[in-house]
Amino acid sequence: MSTVQTGALWRIASTRMPTKWGMFDAIGFERDISDGARKTETAIALVMGDLTQGVPLLRMHSQCFTGEVLGSLRCDCGDQLEMAMRAIAKEGRGLVTYEYQAARGIGFMAKLDAYELQDAGLDTVEANHALGFKADLRDFSLPAAIVRNLGIKKVRLLSNNPRKARALTEHGIEVVTQLACEAVSNPHSLAYLQAKKEKMGHALMLRDGRTKSPRANGALNRPGIFLANSERP
Numbered sequence: 001m002s003t004v005q006t007g008a009l010w011r012i013a014s015t016r017m018p019t020k021w022g023m024f025d026a027i028g029f030e031r032d033i034s035d036g037a038r039k040t041e042t043a044i045a046l047v048m049g050d051l052t053q054g055v056p057l058l059r060m061h062s063q064c065f066t067g068e069v070l071g072s073l074r075c076d077c078g079d080q081l082e083m084a085m086r087a088i089a090k091e092g093r094g095l096v097t098y099e100y101q102a103a104r105g106i107g108f109m110a111k112l113d114a115y116e117l118q119d120a121g122l123d124t125v126e127a128n129h130a131l132g133f134k135a136d137l138r139d140f141s142l143p144a145a146i147v148r149n150l151g152i153k154k155v156r157l158l159s160n161n162p163r164k165a166r167a168l169t170e171h172g173i174e175v176v177t178q179l180a181c182e183a184v185s186n187p188h189s190l191a192y193l194q195a196k197k198e199k200m201g202h203a204l205m206l207r208d209g210r211t212k213s214p215r216a217n218g219a220l221n222r223p224g225i226f227l228a229n230s231e232r233p
Helices: 077-091 108-119 124-130 141-149 162-170 190-200
Strands: 005-019 022-034 038-048 057-062 094-099 154-158 174-179 181-183 225-227
Touching: 005 141, 022 141, 038 077, 038 141, 057 077, 057 162, 077 094, 077 154, 077 181, 094 141, 108 124, 124 190, 141 162, 154 162, 162 174
Parallel strands: 057 094, 057 154, 154 174
Antiparallel strands: 005 022, 022 038, 038 094, 181 225
């Protein structure tokens, strides 16, 4: 088995990015990796406010073309990204790392193959295994390296995925709290979310569209999306 070796992390470009949630700084990062063949990993950090004050919100997000661009209802990715951007804008401080690891790392065409297998009755994990992939091929070391590069030592992590918290901890970043970042299920996404909860250990409550949105002490909500209230640092 080949060992993946990573090179230095480079800031490639930085620019202002106005969004519907407010103004962010978009910083492009690259690093070389080698697993027998030399490749380049890229990611973007979307930063708002002074990240050195307090404990900023962090969303480690992976690309999802079908959910974010095409509006697919088979996953929760687009809702999670929007939820995180809105939460950061409300606080006026935080960051999103956006990495190109489509479909939990298997790529876009393989994702369509996996969808076809899910149409035939497999769940998302079984479909990946049937195609010869692990349930999740992603490596979260790049976003962790970006957080370190930005001088951040503590974060409040917007994620339901325990692997992301472990990746940060392994790279010397303290996860002060992990906040739920959960979209409500729909008939097209329910089986996918159930598999993530039961087979991949994601912290999900699996609310559906008929569940009334809770409003607890400043929690951020809109119809169909739930964000757990955070502890103030």
